[in-house]
Amino acid sequence: MSELLVFDVLVVGAGPAALAIAAELAEQGLAVVVLAASDCRDPWPNTYGIWGDEVDALGLGHLLEHRWSDTLSYFGAGSSDPADPANSPTAHGRDYGLFDKNRLQQFWLERCEAAGVQWLRGQALELAVEEGRSRVRTAPASDGEAGGAAPAVIEARLVVDASGHKAVFVRRPDQGPVAGQAAYGVLGRFTAPPVEPGQFVLMDYRSDHLSDAERQEPPTFLYAMDLGGGRFFVEETSLALAPPVPYAALQQRLERRLAHRGVAITQVEHDEFCLFPMNLPLPDLEQPVLGFGGAAAMVHPASGYMVGALLRRAPAVAAAVAARLRAEPAATSAELAAAGWQALWPPELRRKQALYQFGLEKLMRFSEPQLRSHFASFFSLPSVQWYGFLTNTLSLGELLAAMLALFATAPWSVRWGLMGMRGRELQLGLRMLDP
Numbered sequence: 001m002s003e004l005l006v007f008d009v010l011v012v013g014a015g016p017a018a019l020a021i022a023a024e025l026a027e028q029g030l031a032v033v034v035l036a037a038s039d040c041r042d043p044w045p046n047t048y049g050i051w052g053d054e055v056d057a058l059g060l061g062h063l064l065e066h067r068w069s070d071t072l073s074y075f076g077a078g079s080s081d082p083a084d085p086a087n088s089p090t091a092h093g094r095d096y097g098l099f100d101k102n103r104l105q106q107f108w109l110e111r112c113e114a115a116g117v118q119w120l121r122g123q124a125l126e127l128a129v130e131e132g133r134s135r136v137r138t139a140p141a142s143d144g145e146a147g148g149a150a151p152a153v154i155e156a157r158l159v160v161d162a163s164g165h166k167a168v169f170v171r172r173p174d175q176g177p178v179a180g181q182a183a184y185g186v187l188g189r190f191t192a193p194p195v196e197p198g199q200f201v202l203m204d205y206r207s208d209h210l211s212d213a214e215r216q217e218p219p220t221f222l223y224a225m226d227l228g229g230g231r232f233f234v235e236e237t238s239l240a241l242a243p244p245v246p247y248a249a250l251q252q253r254l255e256r257r258l259a260h261r262g263v264a265i266t267q268v269e270h271d272e273f274c275l276f277p278m279n280l281p282l283p284d285l286e287q288p289v290l291g292f293g294g295a296a297a298m299v300h301p302a303s304g305y306m307v308g309a310l311l312r313r314a315p316a317v318a319a320a321v322a323a324r325l326r327a328e329p330a331a332t333s334a335e336l337a338a339a340g341w342q343a344l345w346p347p348e349l350r351r352k353q354a355l356y357q358f359g360l361e362k363l364m365r366f367s368e369p370q371l372r373s374h375f376a377s378f379f380s381l382p383s384v385q386w387y388g389f390l391t392n393t394l395s396l397g398e399l400l401a402a403m404l405a406l407f408a409t410a411p412w413s414v415r416w417g418l419m420g421m422r423g424r425e426l427q428l429g430l431r432m433l434d435p
Helices: 017-025 053-055 101-114 248-258 306-326 335-345 345-363 370-378 383-391 396-409 412-419 425-431
Strands: 004-012 032-035 047-051 064-068 071-072 088-090 096-099 118-121 124-130 133-139 153-161 180-192 200-203 221-228 231-237 265-277
Touching: 004 017, 004 133, 017 153, 017 306, 032 153, 047 053, 047 306, 053 064, 053 096, 064 071, 064 221, 096 101, 096 345, 118 383, 133 248, 153 335, 180 248, 231 248, 231 265, 248 265, 306 335, 306 370, 345 396, 345 425, 370 396, 370 412
Parallel strands: 004 032, 004 153, 032 118, 071 200
Antiparallel strands: 047 096, 064 096, 071 088, 124 133, 133 153, 180 231, 180 265, 200 221, 221 231
């Protein structure tokens, strides 16, 4: 193999973001190579959820492994009496789905291979942009496998960093502590059903299993689902915190929550440990490398979801890069990256991102009762508003209208929390005007 390979686009990464953007770029007729330290066919460790309407709009409902119509949340304090109104659920009235992650991965792999994407194993070390081209120096994959080994240097018209939130090459400003959503989950079997048959629980904020002192600690909620055949997935989750809630604390809370309702784990098929940033600053949009996925701060600051955004936004980004290259065959890496950044983060989306981060900053300061009241009010909004808020499919004007409606209907305990300006909230609010 030659010591220098040249491509239109080099994509760094092996996860959903990398495969999504590689497939779209290759289908635009570009010569694409994916560089990853691991095999892009290795199974993904985490689960990926999505609202049914969101995946249906993309025509990809067949990629779901499970789908629930009985979707609900609990925002009361809870008590030992099942008839207590504090135990009453909030019904969401929308389907929720869980991707078959192997099928989702195969969906992108097949598209990549049909479009001619090449695969290289190795670690991306250094990026140099010279004379309008990008050169990436590599090292062998840590597992020592030789198959598809990357050469010492790869040259490309453009590098797309899709290596996750701890990006290899993408630069971003330091704007203070980054809040992480942490979760500990168990896929397995239990002595009794942790949720009702055929049910999906988005958020269970009931805290009657905790002492008064523990309720003063950062709130956590249960995310749970019936997978059929006596199997369930349960996950204790912290909305966002800096520093994040430790896994040990989440595991202890999950076990206590289950025990309080007379449920114990009898078989663990899989432990899930999730930690990802919710409020990463947007990257420097003038750098000569393009980011995508977590590297480009595409995690939704309000919901923590990203797969729907990958599926919706990858085509426009790839089309923008390809159009610039077709219009200007001599376009530099910086010019191609600029075209991609403009498509990925146009002004309206940057303003919406600032608004979401402003809201998250507020919620991270809320007490447990305030959070429960906030979410009860939020899911009382018209379904089109809360759904569009969580999927980032509302226009900026619609998003502002939804937030004003929430403020108007929320109890005063929530309103006072929303009105107070502390920490960097004012700075985040001003960024909505000048993103």
